Amino acid sequence: MQMNIPYSIETRPDTGLHNAKLGIWLFLASEVMLFGALFSSYALLRVGAESWPRGADILNVPLGAVNTIILIVSSITMVRSWTSLLKKDFKKFRLLLSTTELLGVLFLVIKFTEYRMKFEHGLYPSGSTFLAIYFTMTGLHALHLLGGIVVNAYHLILGKRQWNLNPEKFTHRIEATGLYWHFVDLIWIILFPLLYLT
Numbered sequence: 526m527q528m529n530i531p532y533s534i535e536t537r538p539d540t541g542l543h544n545a546k547l548g549i550w551l552f553l554a555s556e557v558m559l560f561g562a563l564f565s566s567y568a569l570l571r572v573g574a575e576s577w578p579r580g581a582d583i584l585n586v587p588l589g590a591v592n593t594i595i596l597i598v599s600s601i602t603m604v605r606s607w608t609s610l611l612k613k614d615f616k617k618f619r620l621l622l623s624t625t626e627l628l629g630v631l632f633l634v635i636k637f638t639e640y641r642m643k644f645e646h647g648l649y650p651s652g653s654t655f656l657a658i659y660f661t662m663t664g665l666h667a668l669h670l671l672g673g674i675v676v677n678a679y680h681l682i683l684g685k686r687q688w689n690l691n692p693e694k695f696t697h698r699i700e701a702t703g704l705y706w707h708f709v710d711l712i713w714i715i716l717f718p719l720l721y722l723t
Contacts, residue, residue: 549701553708556669560712563665567658567719578655580721583648588639589721592632596710599628603706610696615688618699622681625706629674636667659720666716669709676702 536543542550571577580586606621640660643649650660680687680699687695 543697545697545701546704549704553704556708560665563658563662564715564719567662570654570658574654578653580655580659580723583655584659584721585639585642586721588635589717592635593713593717595628595632595635596713599625599632600707600710602628603703607696607699607703610688610692610699613692615685619681619684622677622684622699626674626677626681629670629677632670633667633674636663662716662720666709666712669712673702673706673709676705 537547540547602621602625606618606625609615609618609621643656648656650657680702684695687698
């Protein structure tokens with residue numbers, strides 16, 4: 526017998542949200558504080574530095590641009606996977622979520638290729654303040670993306686069973702996962718111009 530936690534499907538009367546959506550918004554608020562602290566540190570370090578390199582002179586702008594496009598497309602496939610569940614089309618959901626997964630993995634492959642290229646040219650986090658903040662911010666972003674990939678893999682592996690047991694609850698889970706995925710994509714859309722283009 527499956528036991529439901531109150532408001533795991535129905536919306537809460539106090540917030541108008543179901544528990545999964547409320548929980549993910551609270552979690553994302555803490556993530557905003559984390560990345561906000563990093564962006565503030567970047568601003569303070571840059572303003573306080575006697576000189577600051579142009580990111581375009583050190584970083585691979587075309588690879589960064591390709592990764593930006595990859596993440597934007599992955600956000601589209603993520604939201605379409607959720608809307609497929611709203612339309613009761615589980616097969617299309619799996620196809621779109623698998624595409625999101627592949628795009629996320631492709632992003633990481635390109636990012637780690639870029640890291641390898643930096644290391645081959647002797648560019649390490651200890652080399653300068655710019656490189657330290659670049660590796661810190663993009664590395665933390667990559668860890669967040671990896672977390673999203675792991676959660677999506679879980680949904681792909683066990684999703685059919687969860688869908689059959691309670692389709693509405695599973696749809697809420699995908700919606701919450703999608704909000705996280707879009708947040709990670711948004712962070713990259715801020716990081717790319719901040720680090721690569723200025």
